[in-house]
Amino acid sequence: SAVISQKPSRDICQRGTSLTIQCQVDSQVTMMFWYRQQPGQSLTLIATANQGSEATYESGFVIDKFPISRPNLTFSTLTVSNMSPEDSSIYLCSVSILGAGELFFGEGSRLTVL
Amino acid sequence: TQLLEQSPQFLSIQEGENLTVYCNSSSVFSSLQWYRQEPGEGPVLLVTVVTGGEVKKLKRLTFQFGDARKDSSLHITAAQPGDTGLYLCNYQLIWGAGTKLIIKP
Numbered sequence: 001s002a003v004i005s006q007k008p009s010r011d012i013c014q015r016g017t018s019l020t021i022q023c024q025v026d027s028q029v030t031m032m033f034w035y036r037q038q039p040g041q042s043l044t045l046i047a048t049a050n051q052g053s054e055a056t057y058e059s060g061f062v063i064d065k066f067p068i069s070r071p072n073l074t075f076s077t078l079t080v081s082n083m084s085p086e087d088s089s090i091y092l093c094s095v096s097i098l099g100a101g102e103l104f105f106g107e108g109s110r111l112t113v114l
Numbered sequence: 115t116q117l118l119e120q121s122p123q124f125l126s127i128q129e130g131e132n133l134t135v136y137c138n139s140s141s142v143f144s145s146l147q148w149y150r151q152e153p154g155e156g157p158v159l160l161v162t163v164v165t166g167g168e169v170k171k172l173k174r175l176t177f178q179f180g181d182a183r184k185d186s187s188l189h190i191t192a193a194q195p196g197d198t199g200l201y202l203c204n205y206q207l208i209w210g211a212g213t214k215l216i217i218k219p
Contacts, residue, residue, distance in 0.1 A: 004156070033207070042120075042202060042212040043157070092156055102147065103204075105156025 002027055002095050006106035013083055013113050020079045021109045023093030028073035034066070035092040037108070043092065049076045083113045116141040118203050120210030128218050130192050135213045137203030138185040146186045148177055151200040160188075193217045 003026040013019050023032065034046040046066055047055040055068040069077045080087050093106040119138045127133055137146065145164045149157035161170050163179035163186055170177045174197075176189040190197055195217045203210040 039153075040200060040212070040214045042209045045207055094156070101145075101162055102159040103149075103157070105158070107155050 002104040004106035010110040018081045023076045025074045029095040031096045032076045033094040034078045037090045088113045118210040126216040135188040143205045147204045149202045
């Protein structure tokens with residue numbers, strides 16, 4: 001299993017600013033994922049972050065808007081840049097452990113942009 | 115493109131009632147997973163079904179994988195307020211739309 005800590009758990013930000021969300025895992029993992037979720041709705045994958053290479057972004061998400069760092073096998077950050085109210089959402093970090101067959105999630109970071 | 119169609123998207127019932135959530139696709143999957151998410155938390159895995167026709171039970175929750183491995187269902191017997199949450203079916207990075215379940219005392 002994996003225990004994932006996400007920071008911040010929630011934040012209220014002003015339009016035009018940027019926020020960096022941190023994801024710390026208690027074990028080394030190869031694949032980390034960043035999701036966006038509207039309350040009560042399903043998950044939308046933003047990107048896959050692999051250590052030692054650039055993140056792979058899904059359609060509709062670009063690196064300039066959502067830069068991701070993955071400096072080692074236990075840590076990643078997602079930055080939401082130049083925020084607008086449309087970026088208000090829950091952002092979730094997730095990891096896949098080889099052989100475990102399941103995804104483990106952080107508690108999410110609830111972002112509100114005014 | 116593989117899709118998972120989940121229904122219903124919202125369900126509000128009284129404690130003690132039974133319910134079924136469906137996850138359907140036109141594609142064949144080698145496995146399907148069901149997650150439950152409570153407010154303020156990330157999704158947590160409930161079960162993985164692998165074999166066509168497989169039935170798995172988790173207390174009052176019964177999960178079934180279709181014979182053709184294109185669909186799955188989650189049945190809850192005598193629902194309790196603690197069953198309230200968002201239920202999601204999943205295959206790797208493909209997610210159903212989710213079912214928001216509210217059990218009223």
